[in-house]
Amino acid sequence: MNQPRPPFERTELVDKPGIVGAKWWQSALADESTKVARRSALRSIVIAGGVLAGFGAMVAMCAKSISGGSPSSTSSGGFQLDPSEATESRKGSLDVQRDFGWNFGAYDEALVFDGASLQPFDPTAAATLIEAMRPARVDLRPFYLPTLFDAPYATPREMAKIDPVQVAKWKPLAKSGIGPIRTPAMDLAYEKGRALAGLFDALKANGGSARDANAGILVDLPGPEALAFAAGAASVFDPVVLFDNWPHPRGVVRAHETLGAALFYQPLFEKERASAPKTAKGKPPLFVLDRRRLTAYTDDASQFDNRFVAKLPSPAAAMSALGVQRLLYVVPTEADAVVESDDLNDDFLLYASGGVDVRALSSELLQKPAGGSEVFYGGTSASHTSFFLDYPWAKPPRPATSRLAQNRGKDYKAAPRATPYSTGATTGSVARQRPATFSTVPVIVAVGTGIVLGSRYTRSGSWNRSSGGGWAS
Numbered sequence: 001m002n003q004p005r006p007p008f009e010r011t012e013l014v015d016k017p018g019i020v021g022a023k024w025w026q027s028a029l030a031d032e033s034t035k036v037a038r039r040s041a042l043r044s045i046v047i048a049g050g051v052l053a054g055f056g057a058m059v060a061m062c063a064k065s066i067s068g069g070s071p072s073s074t075s076s077g078g079f080q081l082d083p084s085e086a087t088e089s090r091k092g093s094l095d096v097q098r099d100f101g102w103n104f105g106a107y108d109e110a111l112v113f114d115g116a117s118l119q120p121f122d123p124t125a126a127a128t129l130i131e132a133m134r135p136a137r138v139d140l141r142p143f144y145l146p147t148l149f150d151a152p153y154a155t156p157r158e159m160a161k162i163d164p165v166q167v168a169k170w171k172p173l174a175k176s177g178i179g180p181i182r183t184p185a186m187d188l189a190y191e192k193g194r195a196l197a198g199l200f201d202a203l204k205a206n207g208g209s210a211r212d213a214n215a216g217i218l219v220d221l222p223g224p225e226a227l228a229f230a231a232g233a234a235s236v237f238d239p240v241v242l243f244d245n246w247p248h249p250r251g252v253v254r255a256h257e258t259l260g261a262a263l264f265y266q267p268l269f270e271k272e273r274a275s276a277p278k279t280a281k282g283k284p285p286l287f288v289l290d291r292r293r294l295t296a297y298t299d300d301a302s303q304f305d306n307r308f309v310a311k312l313p314s315p316a317a318a319m320s321a322l323g324v325q326r327l328l329y330v331v332p333t334e335a336d337a338v339v340e341s342d343d344l345n346d347d348f349l350l351y352a353s354g355g356v357d358v359r360a361l362s363s364e365l366l367q368k369p370a371g372g373s374e375v376f377y378g379g380t381s382a383s384h385t386s387f388f389l390d391y392p393w394a395k396p397p398r399p400a401t402s403r404l405a406q407n408r409g410k411d412y413k414a415a416p417r418a419t420p421y422s423t424g425a426t427t428g429s430v431a432r433q434r435p436a437t438f439s440t441v442p443v444i445v446a447v448g449t450g451i452v453l454g455s456r457y458t459r460s461g462s463w464n465r466s467s468g469g470g471w472a473s
Helices: 023-030 038-047 055-059 063-067 093-100 123-132 138-143 164-169 184-206 223-233 255-275 316-320 342-353
Strands: 086-092 215-221 238-241 285-290 326-331 357-362 440-446 452-455
Touching (some): 138 238, 326 342
Antiparallel strands (some): 086 440
């Protein structure tokens, strides 16, 4: 015969800044007259709309953090949830942020800008960022990903399911410490973008234009530098931003820095966009990626997986339709110019099979001479126009009197590689792949309804399955 379950009993009072505990919930359990079976308690909370993004922290404490015991121990006074009531699942990171807030599971944690100079900021400017960053050319707009720029004023779609205590703490990203940033690395990247754009613009000297090379640029640098490079080149090229994530206080990808860089350059992008041609005969495209998008990590309890994969026009016919027969892949170092990021391998192979020539360029080759202030290809004015000898896509605007001793990227060719982000297929329609848990986060969900009860992790630890099969703190 099945034994009746003991009543649900509170064994620990949670009232610490590091643990997002709701006092109203604790008080209700303290009243002997309100004791009910734990299944009924959980069901009542869900029905009442008390489901919240930080519920995992509210009902589960990390025994290791509180008592020094093992994560699966319950001897410190923690309690278990029956697996039939709640279980762990993984949800898409961006979906969870859109439902429960950009800082899901970390409502009381601040963004950190290491080494960045924060500039004065009018938060309302972020409301126009999506439009400011939109490509001028109409045919480029379908490839623009405004995801990152949608974050500053986004309101959680499931706000009614968030604990009122947390709702009171929540602020839009635009009012949570975000603002324009500027770094020395951004300043240098901006100058490098200007120098490269100047090479293409100098084709006017032969009576032509930057479009004569039939070339586009793909900038694959760390987010803030990638945007700075694009800003420097924006007078000649039409930036197409491909940032497909949101910031998070524990984000694997430091997207808040990239957003800060966008806010810094927003006036420049707005000015260039307003004066640029809107037709396909306008500026050549410059695609912008955050090289940190695939950053590896190992700890779900301390990091939030806000990674993403590149989404370029594909196959080659799509790129060719944009006037791009040659693609210059700009990367940080000479070592990076030998092999592309894993998530670009399939696209580059398809480009090659479709007649689009892809070459790489290390941004290290865009340098200032000793004591100089202007950036040149190869580091000197004498070698600058040798760019079109290493990348023979147009006649040099003037003869070069010096050439680089080494440029590994000019001979770059994509080779088939099977990786967690690529198939290595050289033809046909390639289904993009990624690791099974990529860009997902562990959450606790109610069995039967699938409602997200909260983050599996908290500032003090994470939910863990107890030795008895239940969920323990």
